[in-house]
Amino acid sequence: MPRTARTRVAVALVAAAATFVATAASPAVAAPPADYCQGQCDDILPPGENGNATLAEILANRLFGTRPVHTDDQLGTYASLADGYQSVTNATIDDYFGDSAFGVPPDQVQSTIKPRSDVSIVRDKKTGVPHIYGTTRSGTEFGAGYAAAQDRLWLMDVFRHVGRGQLSSFAGGAEANRQLEQTFWAAAPYTEQDLQDQVNRIAADGPEGAQALGDINAYLEGLNTYLSQSHQGRYFPGEYVLTGHVDAITNAGTIAPFTATDLIAIAGVVGALFGTGGGGEVQSALVKQAAEAKYGTAMGDQVWQSFREENDPEADLTLHDGQSFPYGASPANPQGVAMPDPGSVTPQQEVYDPAGSAVSDSKAAVSVPANLAPAKGMFTNGVLPGDLLSARHGMSNALVVSGAHTDDGHPIAVFGPQTGYFAPQLLMLEELQGPGISARGVSFAGTNFYVQLGRGQDYAWSATSASQDITDTFALSLCEPDGSAAARDSTHYLDDGQCVAMEPLEVDDSWQPTIADTTAAGSYRLVVYRTKYGLVQYRATAGGKPVAYAAQRSTYRHEADSIIGFQRFNDPAQMGSPEQFRSAASAINYTFNWFYVDSAHIAYYNSGWNPVRPSTVDANLPIAADPQYEWQNWDAATNTASWTGAGAHPNSVDQDYYVSWNNKQALDYTSASFGEGNVHRSDLLDSRLGALVARGGAISRADVVKAMADAAVTDLRGEAVLPTLLRVIDTQPVTDPAQAKAVDQLRTWLAHGAKRVETSPGSKTYADAAAIQVMDAWWPLLVQAAFRPGMGDDLFGAMVGALQINESPSNGQTGPTSGAASANESAPHRGSAFQHGWWSYVDKDLRTVLGDQVAGGLGEPYCGGGDVAACRSALLTSLTEAAAEPASTVYPADDTCSAGQQWCADSIVQRPLGGVTDPNIGWQNRPTYQQVVQFAAHR
The missing domain is CATH 1.10.1400 (Penicillin amidase (Acylase) alpha subunit, N-terminal domain)
Structure with a gap:
């Protein structure tokens, strides 16, 4: 049906919207609010919304190639853009994206359920996206948890175990599972008390924090209600049988209920994947050291700086109007630099006491019921990619155009995150409507009590990973408490003259062969050493004396603090202008580039807890662990410090256009890594969108889609x-x-x-x-x-x-x-x-x-x-x-x-990431979730 004929797109018809989301057999559902997109909002999330499959559905996929409904129904649409983008018009955008208007027309309702009296979950026929309508806020959040379990229960369970370094014991000892839990444990290890502390911190964060905790508790109630019902009714994800948690015949076994700390563990995984930056100071030091060995100190330093390109004058900038936001530059005469001795750096050992079978390729015999034989060995390569954390991620892009250059005078945005291609996706689509909440978009499964990237009634927002430097590396002088000579593997260090112990963060993981993963039984102990100055990453000598290099990340132990910013994004009362958008984005401590669009304005803000360093410290090299080089007002007990103010972060309102593909944000905003020079993939977007603006005339949504898609191939x-x-x-x-x-x-x-x-x-x-x-x-x-x-x-x-x-x-x-x-x-x-x-x-x-x-x-x-x-x-x-x-x-x-x-x-x-597989598609370099939006009106 042509979009102009859709009854839900006209704001004038909102008064009749109560009929949109009711079925003949169901009570009426609360009407969605006014939708100011008026038919000009779209989105796409391959492969499909449904990420759960029963055992029977998994076996059918393996035997016959069938898939549960809505498992891959957005994949073909997404793939087709690479071949058809050159002929896209505003009228045919729907051929490549799905309509993201609020509500569901009555003839498009697939199902309506009321898991509790104060909430309804309506799913549409085309994509199966849950549209959640609560008459109370608690009901809305209950529905969000219930829908999340319907669509991503197994994935959420996997991630709460990844976050605790216990993936192998949960899903089998495949090499990829072990690799992933090891790399994650090295990046964000937490004790149970650490996780609970983050929950407590939310509760103590004023009225917004109290509301957030109430939302989490209602969400958990909904999640666990579905979990219990599906277990009793035997329609839970089949992966629980294949990994030995539930018996296929008797239904005996356990699917553990979720807790608030589980959600913090999941948030920790997300933060480690997408919201960090910096920490490469040891590798940077090795480059500087090699350059000085070849060219001498003075010339070697110049060579190192030239390859660092920390403020390359030819770099493509998101803020291209000449705005300067100084941060992180190397000082002329740095103090406290702690260079390692040449050839002395080794990574910190993490795996201890590995049993021989833990790293063996031998396979143990597994008794497989005849009806499960097609699933044997399904997860031999692991349930998650082993390089999910160790490989650098492509992340996301954004193209945003001011209304001064568009066809109808209203801004246009084509933007979204690049979170990787998985089956099911790490993200899930949802619409949330209830008191103080009105949004549609995506969230990471297990944290979807709020929409994290998407649209509200008359605004939309998205992000790209910024990765600015919020992680510093400190060199700790090692010691022994008895006064004897320290060794490189010593577990004590000098803190203001005192020899103190490192804190070992340990997890013991063991596994047995399962139906889906026939890796031999094994076990090991994972240990990461935590110090006042962060997590030990390397051992070395400096000036002939043993040192440990520890990484101190500003967001460590604070991944959950960003919940307040996301809460504001979902509240229409707090998102009516660029200024309110900046207030919401500044409450997020992850390193993201945030973009905003409504019917009149576009805006940009770079978020993250940027530490205030002493002016003499070079953040691009390891620093001596000494009080004079610490972050300003740093409290080691809480891992808090003074962060740069919101005005010091790159930000802008109504620039002619914005482009981001993880490139440099602004002049003098120093890159945390090598490679942000004059050729960057963001040039592919900037050259195309810049040319559209420069030519003058009316830029359409189709024009911006074509610019993005042309760059993508x-x-x-x-x-x-x-x-x-x-x-x-x-x-x-x-x-x-x-x-x-x-x-x-x-x-x-x-x-x-x-x-x-x-x-x-x-x-x-x-x-x-x-x-x-x-x-x-x-x-x-x-x-x-x-x-x-x-x-x-x-x-x-x-x-x-x-x-x-x-x-x-x-x-x-x-x-x-x-x-x-x-x-x-x-x-x-x-x-x-x-x-x-x-x-x-x-x-x-x-x-x-x-x-x-x-x-x-x-x-x-x-x-x-x-x-x-x-x-x-x-x-x-x-x-x-x-x-x-x-x-x-x-x-x-x-x-x-x-x-x-x-x-x-x-x-x-x-x-x-589960038992169902999807076909591969042709290459294109674009976000995995993507919005195309142009709001025609405003509240």
């Missing part, structure tokens, strides 16, 4: 760096036939827009496939050819450890890898690409070699030692090597694809 290396590569090569004619062929292929691909698109929808064959294969093979080779000879192995290796060379769609062509980069570059099929790589280094260096004036250059040329002819020779030699690589090498086989399958190697896999 474009190879950043091809669009932004290949022209510079060709400039070097074109300084002389190419006479070698093989080289000339490869260069011509690349030049033609560039002329076509450097896209990774199919020849026709469904062909699973790329246009310009040969050129794409050449670029995929060439990039890691050309980076080595350009930089390694001049930098030397030590500096080059240290830089690779700080910033990976490549992040192609398939991630099958990595070059040298080290540390975290290795984990990230071996993570295929995840959609997100081109955030982390040496794009700007290559471009700046080659422009320097060509004699261009380069602002923020690398200090000295590397490719060919600065000689154009020598640089050209190095590039062509590496190109020859790349062109000779067979497809089977460029695109190696994995669990999804055979060797040499280019389209398949790029394709996005909905990584199964």
